[in-house]
Amino acid sequence: MEEEVRSSRGMAGQVGTVSVRSADTEEGVIGQQQWQAIRERHAEGQSISAIARDLDLDRKTVRSAVRQAVWAPYSREPRRRELDSHLDWLRERAPQVNYSARILHQELTSQRGFEGCYETVKVAVRPLRAAASLAALTQRRFETAPGEQAQVDWGQWKTRFGEVPVVVHVLVMTLGYSRRAYCEGFLNEQIANVLAAHERAFAYFGGRCETLLYDRMRTVVIGTEDGKPKLNQTFESFAKHWGFTPRLCRPYRAKTKGKVESGVKYVKRNFAPGRTFRDLDDLNDQLLTWLANVSDLRVHGTTHERPIDRFAAEAAALVPTANQPSFLEAMVRDRVVAEDWLVTIDCNRYSVPFQLIGQTVQVVRQGAEWVIRHRGEVVATHQIQAGRAKLCVDVSHGPCARRPAVVPTEARRDGGDARQIEVEVRDLEIYEQLAEVA
Numbered sequence: 001m002e003e004e005v006r007s008s009r010g011m012a013g014q015v016g017t018v019s020v021r022s023a024d025t026e027e028g029v030i031g032q033q034q035w036q037a038i039r040e041r042h043a044e045g046q047s048i049s050a051i052a053r054d055l056d057l058d059r060k061t062v063r064s065a066v067r068q069a070v071w072a073p074y075s076r077e078p079r080r081r082e083l084d085s086h087l088d089w090l091r092e093r094a095p096q097v098n099y100s101a102r103i104l105h106q107e108l109t110s111q112r113g114f115e116g117c118y119e120t121v122k123v124a125v126r127p128l129r130a131a132a133s134l135a136a137l138t139q140r141r142f143e144t145a146p147g148e149q150a151q152v153d154w155g156q157w158k159t160r161f162g163e164v165p166v167v168v169h170v171l172v173m174t175l176g177y178s179r180r181a182y183c184e185g186f187l188n189e190q191i192a193n194v195l196a197a198h199e200r201a202f203a204y205f206g207g208r209c210e211t212l213l214y215d216r217m218r219t220v221v222i223g224t225e226d227g228k229p230k231l232n233q234t235f236e237s238f239a240k241h242w243g244f245t246p247r248l249c250r251p252y253r254a255k256t257k258g259k260v261e262s263g264v265k266y267v268k269r270n271f272a273p274g275r276t277f278r279d280l281d282d283l284n285d286q287l288l289t290w291l292a293n294v295s296d297l298r299v300h301g302t303t304h305e306r307p308i309d310r311f312a313a314e315a316a317a318l319v320p321t322a323n324q325p326s327f328l329e330a331m332v333r334d335r336v337v338a339e340d341w342l343v344t345i346d347c348n349r350y351s352v353p354f355q356l357i358g359q360t361v362q363v364v365r366q367g368a369e370w371v372i373r374h375r376g377e378v379v380a381t382h383q384i385q386a387g388r389a390k391l392c393v394d395v396s397h398g399p400c401a402r403r404p405a406v407v408p409t410e411a412r413r414d415g416g417d418a419r420q421i422e423v424e425v426r427d428l429e430i431y432e433q434l435a436e437v438a
Contacts (some may be wrong), residue, residue: 149209
């Protein structure tokens with residue numbers, strides 16, 4: 001490094017500048033052409049000092065170039081940072097927390113023994129966030145052929161049924177090609193509601209796609225087995241019954257099902273605001289009207305066509321489902337009658353005749369009713385209860401119910417025909433009350 005030093009000459013009163021080289025200056029960094037020029041001049045017999053003056057270089061730099069048989073660019077030994085041992089973890093974890101340097105710093109210090117400051121983590125995350133933003137802008141949207149794939153997801157929002165605040169869960173199924181959607185609201189996300197919504201969506205579209213894409217909702221996936229996701233057994237049977245292939249998004253890759261996620265946002269932003277509902281049936285009636293008059297007819301932002309127009313090409317590619325029986329109505333469920341003469345179906349309890357305590361009965365769904373049979377005979381029917389922990393009891397099923405009994409009498413001595421008389425069966429509690437009075 002050169003310094004400019006001012007020296008005054010008193011005689012002329014003028015100020016001049018001379019170049020002075022610092023004694024402790026590092027050897028200069030030269031390019032390949034300069035290195036070659038130094039080597040050529042030295043080969044011609046020119047001295048180190050002369051070469052340094054001609055090329056305006058430090059003598060140590062010239063001497064180093066002369067000794068260097070092969071030119072190599074300058075390189076500094078990389079400095080090891082405390083965060084280096086955590087970089088692999090950082091690259092994997094950053095997308096999962098939306099590139100939040102604050103969260104990453106908290107986890108590094110609490111879980112991985114990192115002692116560095118927040119600014120160090122922030123600087124390391126910055127290029128990762130920038131790369132992710134660039135990838136999002138340049139990623140290619142995955143499009144599917146007509147009838148190839150539909151995507152399914154839940155959306156929730158708070159509303160009121162009259163004066164009662166509720167949280168509505170809406171299942172949305174979006175066809176991948178046309179972007180036409182089916183929506184249905186529920187009070188929970190139980191598997192019975194998932195399957196019922198699927199069947200009504202198939203009926204609404206007039207068929208189903210070859211594959212259906214899901215995230216890892218608990219009614220579809222119940223865990224892992226040998227490192228692979230394990231499907232809910234009832235849902236797996238449902239998929240086999242209808243013949244479609246369920247596909248699952250990779251963990252933390254929700255954008256894989258971006259079509260239905262956009263559909264869920266559209267329902268919440270366009271349908272939900274400002275509406276009032278009497279009850280769940282009213283909400284679903286309004287949803288169907290909105291689907292037909294608004295959702296199907298808008299020009300989609302990606303396809304630049306109306307979903308109902310593109311559906312004309314997709315409808316022909318769907319697998320017809322009209323002639324296939326309902327899975328819910330075809331599925332027979334065995335239940336053992338408890339000591340309180342109740343059976344549990346989808347987290348609700350329903351009564352059967354008390355004589356069947358300890359017996360196994362068969363439950364099937366027919367429309368909006370549960371039909372319960374024992375040895376092929378219908379023993380009880382109940383309206384399907386919404387929600388959980390509901391109790392539906394028919395008092396005629398209990399041991400205390402009053403019911404007529406037909407008792408034959410012996411034939412009269414005079415040879416007359418035996419006749420039937422009705423005897424009232426009374427609750428035993430009546431006799432206990434009479435004994436107390438006596």
